Amino acid sequence: MTLDFDEILNKSDFTKDDLIFLLNAEDEFRKKIFARAAEVKEEYIGNKVYYRGLIEYSNRCSKNCYYCGVRAGNKKIKRYQLTDDEVVEAAVFAHKNKFASIVIQAGERSGKVFTAKIETLIRKIHKATNSELHITLSLGEQSEETYRKWFKAGAHRYLLRIEVSSPDLYIKLHPLNKIHDYQTRLDCLRSLKQIGYQVGTGVMIGLPFQTIDDLAEDLLFFKKFDIDMAGMGPYIEHNDTPLFQYSEQLLPKAGRFDLSLKMVALLRIMMKNINIAATTAMQSIDPQGREKAIMIGSNVVMPNLTPIKYREDYLLYQDKPCVDEEAEECRGCLEARIKMAGAEVGYGEWGDSKHYKNNLHA
Ligand code: SAH
Ligand code: SF4
Numbered sequence: 028m029t030l031d032f033d034e035i036l037n038k039s040d041f042t043k044d045d046l047i048f049l050l051n052a053e054d055e056f057r058k059k060i061f062a063r064a065a066e067v068k069e070e071y072i073g074n075k076v077y078y079r080g081l082i083e084y085s086n087r088c089s090k091n092c093y094y095c096g097v098r099a100g101n102k103k104i105k106r107y108q109l110t111d112d113e114v115v116e117a118a119v120f121a122h123k124n125k126f127a128s129i130v131i132q133a134g135e136r137s138g139k140v141f142t143a144k145i146e147t148l149i150r151k152i153h154k155a156t157n158s159e160l161h162i163t164l165s166l167g168e169q170s171e172e173t174y175r176k177w178f179k180a181g182a183h184r185y186l187l188r189i190e191v192s193s194p195d196l197y198i199k200l201h202p203l204n205k206i207h208d209y210q211t212r213l214d215c216l217r218s219l220k221q222i223g224y225q226v227g228t229g230v231m232i233g234l235p236f237q238t239i240d241d242l243a244e245d246l247l248f249f250k251k252f253d254i255d256m257a258g259m260g261p262y263i264e265h266n267d268t269p270l271f272q273y274s275e276q277l278l279p280k281a282g283r284f285d286l287s288l289k290m291v292a293l294l295r296i297m298m299k300n301i302n303i304a305a306t307t308a309m310q311s312i313d314p315q316g317r318e319k320a321i322m323i324g325s326n327v328v329m330p331n332l333t334p335i336k337y338r339e340d341y342l343l344y345q346d347k348p349c350v351d352e353e354a355e356e357c358r359g360c361l362e363a364r365i366k367m368a369g370a371e372v373g374y375g376e377w378g379d380s381k382h383y384k385n386n387l388h389a
Pocket of ligand 1: 094095132133134165166168186187188260261262263308343344
């Protein structure tokens with residue numbers, strides 16, 4: 028017996044074949060997916076959107092991921108690291124403006140000096156904000172001991188994208204060596220979860236060599252790993268990276284954007300109460316990209332709080348939006364955009380993933 032589109036869309040659990048079928052949907056079928064996802068969001072999440080003030084702490088990185096503009100091998104960029112005062116100032120801005128939560132993101136580095144620095148920073152931020160801010164880290168792969176130290180110092184959440192869930196594809200996008208190992212990344216995700224972080228992961232969409240089959244597997248990976256938060260967005264090529272040579276094989280940007288929207292919508296249907304970010308990469312392809320994502324499933328946005336003078340140097344990909352907008356300006360513009368998307372900013376609320384909270388009480 029073959030099921031029709033609506034029967035598949037209304038299933039409670041998608042198989043890989045269902046997901047491939049849905050990811051390929053066009054026209055009115057594509058709209059049906061979005062409508063269903065919006066319905067699920069309304070029922071399980073409501074219309075609140077939470078802010079995570081993004082602090083791009085440093086573009087120093089020891090790795091060489093083939094897709095990324097701040098990879099160690101890119102000698103064209105000026106490397107920077109914020110001072111402690113600059114980080115605390117950005118955190119205080121977030122606190123005063125009732126963002127309730129910040130993300131500290133940087134290139135990956137290990138070593139005692141770096142890890143101790145982060146620990147101190149976490150404590151300084153808590154002191155300056157009465158421990159009222161929730162702190163998310165996105166600092167790549169670290170030892171379990173480091174993750175524990177940071178957790179103890181007061182970090183609550185961790186974002187570590189698996190980038191692609193297929194080990195075969197992972198190899199094509201990273202140098203083949205010990206510091207770019209798929210299994211290590213997976214182990215890191217496991218230890219973060221075990222330590223008690225709210226764990227977010229995600230993938231890039233529309234990469235060279237990536238197929239719809241891979242994306243279906245990515246969605247199943249999120250479900251199986253039982254993630255609390257997701258951040259997914261289109262892959263956007265960067266001139267000064269090895270992957271740039273495959274640019275001609277890529278889907279047009281509009282197609283990558285559309286696939287990203289479908290991924291968000293399907294994930295919302297599959298994992299009803301997790302937090303899903305409307306990512307900056309979506310906005311960089313479509314000026315209304317984040318609003319579109321909010322309408323069909325996302326409930327988190329990450330306004331950029333990095334001091335302007337550093338932003339041009341944190342270009343993970345080209346055409347990153349808002350590189351010249353002060354935090355204050357950005358805040359006003361974003362609130363208006365969120366309202367236009369029929370949502371409301373959850374000021375002063377941590378906006379923890381309901382999924383994480385439910386699991387704690389389970
Ligand atoms: N170094 C840390 C965090 C910073 S990179 C880490 O790698 O985990 C944050 C994210 O930027 C990466 O996880 C990746 O998914 C995304 N990114 C890097 N290059 C990109 C590109 N060319 N297009 C879209 N996203 C990109
Ligand atoms: Fe470094 Fe992260 Fe970019 Fe990889 S994706 S090169 S780890 S900043």
